[in-house]
Amino acid sequence: MYGLGIAKGLTVTLVNLFRKPATVQYPEEALPQSPRFRGEEFVWYEQRCTGCASCAKFCPLGIIKIETHPGGTNVQEGQSFAIDVFDIDIGRCMFCGLCVEACPYDALFMGSGFERGTYRREDLVIPVEELRQAEKRPSTWFRPQLEAKKYSPQTGQPLSWEEVGR
């Protein structure tokens, strides 16, 4: 019948007009994130890090650069290596988390940020100084000890190096 198609089309429009939107007005609003979110900024605890470079070796893209010298004062493993350079080029990172999986000392964690936009690629390298000074809100991804505590990097307090180990 003539006009039936138009009526059907308008019904679809009408139904969708009153549906609850699935999207939000970002950046004014944000969707809730999982505590396991694999964010961009990484959380690194120098006190736990021995400079073993397992994270760098396991990174499929080779974007973690580590330089050490003997005679460090790392608390956990005791006077092994001091870290001179620990840079992560997140401009090439695919956030697979293999570096975090590879860390035997719970020194490296994924972060929870996702807003590090910039105009220059070199600004996407996180240098060791930034990692040292950053607020420590580690993602619970691949860290069951944090999940057991029901920790959330979005709502919880920053954690010290003593609190994040197994």
Ligand code: SF4
């Ligand atoms: S998340 Fe993956 S790509 Fe990014 S630094 Fe770690 S291992 Fe490399």
Ligand code: SF4
């Ligand atoms: S972060 Fe972990 S895997 Fe990487 S150098 Fe330090 S202890 Fe080794």
